[in-house]
Amino acid sequence: MDNKKIYKNEIGFEAPIFIIIFFGIFIYIGSVMGGTNMIKTMMNTGFDLLMNVCFYLMAVSVLAGGMAAIFSEFGVIALINKGLSVIMKPVYDLPGASSLGMLNCFMSDNPAILTLAYDDNFRKYFKKYQMPALTNLGTAFGMGLIIVTTMMGLSVPNAISGAVVGFFGAVFGSIVSVRIMMIKTKKFYGTEEYVICKNVEPIPENKRRVREGSIGSRFIQALLDGGKVGVDMGVAIIPGVVLICTFVIMLTNGPGDGGVYNGTANQGIGLLPIIGEKLSFILTPLFGFSTPKAIAIPITALGSSGAAIGMVSDMASRGIINANDIAVFTSICMCWSGYLSTHIAMMDALDTKEMTGHAILSHTIGGLCGGVFAHLVWQLLF
Structure with a gap:
């Protein structure tokens, strides 16, 4: 897509509205945490995210x-594209090669799919409307192995069964997310044009591009070249993770030990869990939670699934959750995978940032549907 220049009046209504909203938000946060503590927490949280998450x-x-x-x-x-197209095409409306991206993300984290998306031998299978949906597909399986195995190991009766049901709930959520996303991308990009390969020379039909040299030389060169792409992707996601996740953490977490704000990393005003509790009359029947405190898990998973499963472990040790909760937690934590902290950066890295808003909306719906699906299947089977 061409980068079009958009112009507005030098002075308009946006400036005063933005000033009111911007300073209103930070004055409110500062009134709770203290102005100095707020600034220190922002800096320390951003640094912590850079060192411990981004790297x-x-x-x-x-x-x-x-x-x-x-x-x-x-x-x-x-080979995978040929073998799995019969499944991926009707289910996701994606080429079979996208299943490799699912596996990459399941074994690691959301951005793992981006390194594939920069390879011409992968890109050539995709039409333009399909490429943005890779963000939703990859995110739905991000950290899947860690989340599922952690949930299985919790000291909750039938935790293994709950985690398995939750896995299939995440798969259902991924289908919903990708399909909703494609409604918009088809209208925006059309359904005929293929993704432009990074290399100017087109790849002939039924062929793939390889490097020169012996098998050993090609292996080493490909490994190093792929690693370099990984570095580029790692740098590309830093702004989104640091900026967005810092804000989400400060709205989600509470004060430090003893209920005191001291400017250390990962403190916040706990606003999102409060909103979640206000919505519990809707969310609890949908998910069948056994305790109102469980609402905090989906809210936390928006920004960090790692933090969410840590909270689940604490609830399990206190014996306040059951296997149905495990199923719903597994589904939502895996499907959302902290997408608010990575989605924007991933869409930007794919050069499809114009679809970011719709990607976030469709994935929000997908995660909620995955959680409801896990609850309904658990009730049906157990």
């Missing part, structure tokens, strides 16, 4: 990029 995601992207590159070099992507 972790960069490492994941490097490893995933290397694996994706050798899979591309030796024809694994082409």
Whole structure:
């Protein structure tokens, strides 16, 4: 898509409205935390996210990029595309090759799918309307292995069954998310034009591009080239993770030990859980939660599934949740995978940032549907 220049009047109604909203939000947060503590917490949280989250995601992207590159070099992507197109096309309206992205994200984290999306041997299978949906597809399976195994190991009766039901709930949520996303992308991009490959020279039909040299040389070169793409992807997601996740954390978490604000990282005003409790009359019947405190898990999963499963472990140790809760938690935590902190950066990295708003909306709906599906299946089977 061409980058069109958009102009507005030098002075308009946007400026005063923005000033009121912007300062209103931060004056409110500062009134709760204290102005100095708010600034210190923002800086410390951003630094903590950079060091402990962004660099972790960069490492994941490097490893995933290397694996994706050798899979591309030796024809694994082409083979998977042929074998799984019969499943992926009717279910997701995506090429079979996208299943490799699902596996990458399931074994690691959301951005792992981006390294595949930069490989011409992968891109050539996609039409333009399908490429933005990779963000939703990959996110729905992000951290899946960690989440499912953690839920299975909790000291809750039938936790294993609950985690399995939750996994299938996440799969259902991914289908809903991708399909809703494509309603918009089809209208925006059309359904005929294919994604432009990064290399100017087109790839002939039924062929794939490979490197020169022996098998060993091609393996090493592909591995290193894929790792370099992973570094680029890791850098690309830093702004979105640091900026968005800092804001989400400060709206989600509470004060430090003893209920005191001292400016350390990951403190907040606890606004989102309060909103969640106000909506419990809707959410509790949909998900069948056994305690109102369970509402905090989906809210936290918006920004960080890692933080959410930590809260689940604490609730399990106190014996206040059951297997139905585990099923719903698994589904929502896996499907959402902290998407508010990665979705914007991932869409920007795919050069489809114009679809970011719709991607977030469709994935919000997908995660909620996945949680409801897990609850209904658990009630039906158990």
